[in-house]
Amino acid sequence: MTKYTFNYCVADIYEQELATWGKTIAGMVKELGLDGIEQFVYSLEPLKKSYQELTIGAHLSYWPYWLDFWLGNQERLAKIFPTQEEMYKYFRGATTRDEWVEVIRKNILTAASEKPEYMIWHVSEATIEEIFTFQFYHDSFEVLRYAADVFNRVADSVPSDTIMLFENLWWPGLNLQEPRQVKYFFERLNSKNVGIMLDTGHLLNTNPELRTEQEAADYVCRVVDSLGEDAEKIKGLHLSCSLSGAYQKSFTRKVPENCDFFTIWQHLTNIDQHRPFTTAASRQIIDFVQPQYVLNELGHQDLHELYEKLKIQIASYQC
Numbered sequence: 001m002t003k004y005t006f007n008y009c010v011a012d013i014y015e016q017e018l019a020t021w022g023k024t025i026a027g028m029v030k031e032l033g034l035d036g037i038e039q040f041v042y043s044l045e046p047l048k049k050s051y052q053e054l055t056i057g058a059h060l061s062y063w064p065y066w067l068d069f070w071l072g073n074q075e076r077l078a079k080i081f082p083t084q085e086e087m088y089k090y091f092r093g094a095t096t097r098d099e100w101v102e103v104i105r106k107n108i109l110t111a112a113s114e115k116p117e118y119m120i121w122h123v124s125e126a127t128i129e130e131i132f133t134f135q136f137y138h139d140s141f142e143v144l145r146y147a148a149d150v151f152n153r154v155a156d157s158v159p160s161d162t163i164m165l166f167e168n169l170w171w172p173g174l175n176l177q178e179p180r181q182v183k184y185f186f187e188r189l190n191s192k193n194v195g196i197m198l199d200t201g202h203l204l205n206t207n208p209e210l211r212t213e214q215e216a217a218d219y220v221c222r223v224v225d226s227l228g229e230d231a232e233k234i235k236g237l238h239l240s241c242s243l244s245g246a247y248q249k250s251f252t253r254k255v256p257e258n259c260d261f262f263t264i265w266q267h268l269t270n271i272d273q274h275r276p277f278t279t280a281a282s283r284q285i286i287d288f289v290q291p292q293y294v295l296n297e298l299g300h301q302d303l304h305e306l307y308e309k310l311k312i313q314i315a316s317y318q319c
Contacts, residue, residue: 002286003117005056006032006296006310009040010049017303025054028303032310038120038295041111044092044103050114057165057236057293058111060104062122063091065130067138070097070146076137080127101153108157118163118236118293120197123147123174123185128264132255136172140181143173148188155191165197165235170205170271176223177206182230195235198224199297200285201242205271208245216241217281221288236293239282239313242273274299276313283317 008014008025018024029036038057041047068076069091081087094100111119125143130136151164158164166185168176174185176198186194200220210216224231247270256263276298286294296313300306 002291002294003035003056004294004296004314005034005036005038006298006306007040007059008037008051009042010047010051012048014303015049021303023303025051028307029054032307032314034296034314038293038297039111039114039116041107041114043110044106045110046113047110052114055114055116057118057120057295058114058116059120060111060122061092061107065125065127066091066100066150067125067143067146069100070150072097080129101150104150105154105157108154112157112159112162116162118165118195118197119158121151121164121166122169123166124169124171125173126169126171128259129255130171131264131267132251132259133253135253138172140172140175140178141184144181144185145188147173148185152188152190155189158191158193160193162193163235164191164194166194167197167199167202167238169199169202175206176203176227179227179230182227182233186230186233195233197236197238197293198234198289198291199238199240201238201240201272201274201297204242205244205248208248210243210245212243213241213277213279213281216243217284220285224289231289234289235291236295237286237289237291238295238297239277239285239317240274240297240299241277241282242271242275244271244273247271269299276309277316278312279316280319281316282313283319286317 036054036056038059039051039055040059042061088095091100092103094103125138166174168174203220203223204210204216207219210219296310298309
């Protein structure tokens with residue numbers, strides 16, 4: 001039976017909002033008729049508050065650009081990071097790739113303390129410059145090759161009863177655009193307890209021609225079908241709708257002069273919209289994929305907004 005969840009991260013701002021609102025995460029799960037949460041676990045240390053009894057999945061920390069650090073490409077790193085100190089901070093204090101492996105291992109162990117049935121690992125590579133220019137230095141095969149090497153270094157830290165699900169993005173890596181790349185990646189993994197977490201919004205971002213939820217659902221189903229037997233590796237869905245073709249066609253392919261955090265975040269959320277499905281197109285995707293897990297992963301400023309968006313999307317696939 002499919003388990004349905006929503007995304008939550010233990011953070012002071014959300015915990016305070018819950019207290020003011022008079023709600024609990026357990027109460028929200030029950031009110032919405034869901035089974036639990038997928039918890040974002042970005043910490044390397046024990047969590048301030050445990051949601052072990054509700055946690056079905058755990059989303060690990062991730063680094064949008066990491067490959068040049070792994071390869072020791074100093075020339076590229078000097079362009080990406082203004083100083084070595086900034087680079088070490090980005091990699092959570094790691095100064096070598098062996099130290100970074102230990103950072104990842106600590107994050108896995110922290111996530112494991114919540115006893116999730118699955119964990120999520122992003123497989124992608126795109127620098128800040130590249131998310132604006134769409135001119136990528138590394139191709140998908142290179143990203144997949146070395147992402148597999150990194151995972152193999154820490155695979156023994158994943159509990160035997162926890163499946164690692166690799167999530168698709170729309171950048172080079174596991175973007176699901178070529179079935180042979182999917183096969184290549186999984187053949188390089190040493191662990192058998194692995195699969196795919198299909199993020200529908202991320203997949204939709206690969207096709208700027210999509211205009212409606214029905215077109216979106218049809219596209220997701222076509223891509224899944226194209227994977228052949230590897231489609232069976234899809235164990236879960238990160239369910240949201242992203243129809244950002246108009247924006248993707250509109251912006252100039254260069255880095256803005258004022259490229260601060262807000263500018264980057266606004267650009268990313270204009271592409272990756274994380275909106276709720278409002279029609280039975282969501283049901284079509286779920287029925288076609290037959291996942292074990294469905295995370296309602298919706299963008300929000302606060303939990304009040306998330307709650308209302310969750311009701312919209314849940315109604316769309318319950319119709």
